[in-house]
Amino acid sequence: SEGTKKMDIKFVVPASVEEVKSDGKPVLLVGRKQLLSKHWEAFLGQSEVVSATVSQLSGGDEGALTKAMVAVKGGVRCVAFGTLPESCSRHNCAARPHGVAKVVSECLASADEDWTVACLLEDEAHVGAVACAIGRALPLFSEKSQARNKPKRAAEVCFYVDPLERFVTKPSLDVAVRGVRLCQRIVDTPPALMTTDAVVLEAEAVAARLGAGVTVRVTRGEDLEAQGYGCLYGVGKAAELAPALVVLSHSKKADSSSKGKAACLVGKGIVYDTGGLALKSKEGMCSMKMDCGGAAAVLSAFEGAVASGDYGPYTSLHCVLCVAENAIGPKAFRHDDILTSFSGKTVEVNNTDAEGRLVLADGVAHCTKPGAFDDEEEVALVVDAATLTGAQMVATGKRICALVSNDDDVEAAAVDAGLRSGDLARPLPFVPEWHKAEFKSVVADMKNSVKDRNNAQCSCAASFVFQHLHPDYHGAWLHVDLAGPAFVNDRATGFGCALIMALLGCQPFK
Numbered sequence: 001s002e003g004t005k006k007m008d009i010k011f012v013v014p015a016s017v018e019e020v021k022s023d024g025k026p027v028l029l030v031g032r033k034q035l036l037s038k039h040w041e042a043f044l045g046q047s048e049v050v051s052a053t054v055s056q057l058s059g060g061d062e063g064a065l066t067k068a069m070v071a072v073k074g075g076v077r078c079v080a081f082g083t084l085p086e087s088c089s090r091h092n093c094a095a096r097p098h099g100v101a102k103v104v105s106e107c108l109a110s111a112d113e114d115w116t117v118a119c120l121l122e123d124e125a126h127v128g129a130v131a132c133a134i135g136r137a138l139p140l141f142s143e144k145s146q147a148r149n150k151p152k153r154a155a156e157v158c159f160y161v162d163p164l165e166r167f168v169t170k171p172s173l174d175v176a177v178r179g180v181r182l183c184q185r186i187v188d189t190p191p192a193l194m195t196t197d198a199v200v201l202e203a204e205a206v207a208a209r210l211g212a213g214v215t216v217r218v219t220r221g222e223d224l225e226a227q228g229y230g231c232l233y234g235v236g237k238a239a240e241l242a243p244a245l246v247v248l249s250h251s252k253k254a255d256s257s258s259k260g261k262a263a264c265l266v267g268k269g270i271v272y273d274t275g276g277l278a279l280k281s282k283e284g285m286c287s288m289k290m291d292c293g294g295a296a297a298v299l300s301a302f303e304g305a306v307a308s309g310d311y312g313p314y315t316s317l318h319c320v321l322c323v324a325e326n327a328i329g330p331k332a333f334r335h336d337d338i339l340t341s342f343s344g345k346t347v348e349v350n351n352t353d354a355e356g357r358l359v360l361a362d363g364v365a366h367c368t369k370p371g372a373f374d375d376e377e378e379v380a381l382v383v384d385a386a387t388l389t390g391a392q393m394v395a396t397g398k399r400i401c402a403l404v405s406n407d408d409d410v411e412a413a414a415v416d417a418g419l420r421s422g423d424l425a426r427p428l429p430f431v432p433e434w435h436k437a438e439f440k441s442v443v444a445d446m447k448n449s450v451k452d453r454n455n456a457q458c459s460c461a462a463s464f465v466f467q468h469l470h471p472d473y474h475g476a477w478l479h480v481d482l483a484g485p486a487f488v489n490d491r492a493t494g495f496g497c498a499l500i501m502a503l504l505g506c507q508p509f510k
Helices: 017-022 033-044 048-055 097-108 124-137 173-188 196-210 222-226 230-236 288-308 356-368 391-396 408-421 432-439 457-466 497-503
Strands: 007-011 027-031 064-072 075-083 115-121 153-161 166-168 214-220 244-251 260-273 316-326 338-340 346-348 377-386 401-405 425-427 476-481
Touching (some): 027 097, 033 048, 033 115, 048 075, 075 097, 097 115, 115 124, 124 173, 173 497, 196 244, 196 288, 214 222, 244 288, 288 377, 356 457, 377 497, 401 408, 408 476, 408 497, 457 476, 476 497
Parallel strands (some): 007 153, 260 377, 377 476
Antiparallel strands (some): 153 166, 214 244, 338 346
16 A cells, blocks of 8 residues: 555665775765764765865754755765754653654655765764664555655665764564554545555564464454443444454563563554534544554564563563444444443543543553463553644644553653654653543543643543553553654654664664
8 A cells, every 4th residue: 555665774884984984875864963074984985075165064053954065086076064053852762763753754755866875973882773764754554646756765774873983773663663654644644545454564564574482362343342441442333344353472581480571562543533412523533544553563663572572571562452443333333322442441431532542541451451361471561642633733743652650660760761763752740549530420430531621631531541440450550642743744654663672672772
């Protein structure tokens, strides 16, 4: 369905700067002005034109692209400078991935030839975040007709660390970048193609790529209702294609006699959100294909973590996709309906456009039910990811996701993972004893939407999900609301994949 030219990304380690200088391809040098000024001549050779260009470089606040032509033997060579911003506050990523993505996109997104991209870095630790930013800049999905017959292009990417005075790489760079681009493609694909059936196929394809060590289990349609997943079934039952709960599992535990620790990733996978009978406006409904961003993030992170061969202290990793289309039709769930979650708790519907928390309720309840995966396994961490609330953008904006957690250490680790991966994250208050009052119902255990929209909506929505964890679950829980960062300027960003991989301790973010 992609049907267009794409740009392959190849990570290379040149033997020397001279190799880049002599390869003849167009070259993009990316870095702060100080490093570009210091190293451009080694990469490009002497040139009065380039010297004058470099002296005028400025990255501004967002990063800036400047192009020039250099005379070489037999013709000219196109060179470009991606100048990164100088300013970088403590809540920003020091690798400046937003600037990297901007300049790479402007330079290469419409390129008709192969390029070399040389990233000049101040710290080897920045390699993972910069690599993922480059992947984000070159998304896979497009249906532009004029591009269909153009040949595939390639970008050869290398990382030169200034203090080390050499090229470097990191394990699993290609794994992480493939994950970011998979996450983007799932979210960018229109809902006529990325249906609930298609998401199930994507999950099965991940399992097939990872091999025999991964299992996948799918519960669909009326089987969901029969097995107690009343919220997921209620949200998705009106659509042409049935909702599904997809569970992927991988274990690296060799000794079955010892009790292992599991991490569980839960993703909201609403392939299209009309708002249900609380129908969205014409403007509000556009781009709602992005409402599967949480499921795309956890699925791609699961593949990346398993493929990298290491997901930290956990002996097994599980991925639960809560997949549905929030459609309208004769079977649509209604305001005043009461749904029963897999947790056993009842939910009075007062907003069919607050469907994401309903499907997540079933997902986290599934993960935390004793013996959900293996009687010899203790679930130690549950991470749910969702494009859940517009309030997230009010709280933390369009580049930083919101975190809500019951655990100080996990919250701090997630913030740090954001700074290392470039998927920035900031915590919001966790006070469920206050926030649960927003969902009070006189006929059910709770309603699904707040009564006061001015009272910490993002934290309240997270609190709703938290209430569906099993009462005997005493592990850590982390809620990631990525409504803003997942989809910017009509394009998916792949947000969440790198964040979760970094949180799990995966390469290339160590």
